[in-house]
Amino acid sequence: MNGSEIYHRLISLIEERVLKPGDRLREADLAERFGVSRTPIREGLKRLEAQGLAVHEPNRGMVIPTLDHSQINEVYFMREVLEGTAAGLAAKHASKPEIEILQDLVDADRKRIADKDSLVRSNREFHRRLCLAAHNRYLVDQIDHLRLSLILMAGTTLDTPERRETAVEEHAAIVSAIAAGDGEAADKAARLHISHAHKTRLRQI
Incomplete structure (x- = not known):
């Protein structure tokens, strides 16, 4: 090794x-x-x-370092910008199979709300697939780098069943906008999703 x-x-x-x-x-x-x-x-x-x-x-x-309050705010600000952009680009460039995979993840996640660990893993896969669907390697690289900062945060924003349900429906809204080819709506839906995750994270700390 x-x-x-x-x-x-x-x-x-x-x-x-x-x-x-x-x-x-x-x-x-x-x-x-x-x-x-x-x-x-x-x-x-x-x-x-x-x-x-x-x-x-x-x-x-x-x-292993611990992110402070300011660093958490900075990470989520950048997530809004980058993942909103990724969703907007995905609405323009995602292939039909890519959109179907995102929809399949949403459909499966609706059935696994009670299984937090499984949903956390699927959530990471959804965001990874969303970024890849943007078809911009430089954007993907930046989001991958930002993802490394996220793993320094304790716990998960999906701790409560209520947030898990809301997050899955937010994913559904993103996919619907992408499937419709509406870049502006996809960008807005992704930013809203990250904003809600940000608020949840701040409440946790």
């Missing part, structure tokens, strides 16, 4: 909340966990640090 593989494994562990903001990242512990030498661990941690997903703290060493 090389440094790149270690990096992606660490990302997955943070995303799945096995590793959480505030946790220490000890080379020896990680080497034992993954069954490798410290060299690939060191390489993976350097890449994690370059992405802002690990920082050095006095007397603690390398840790």
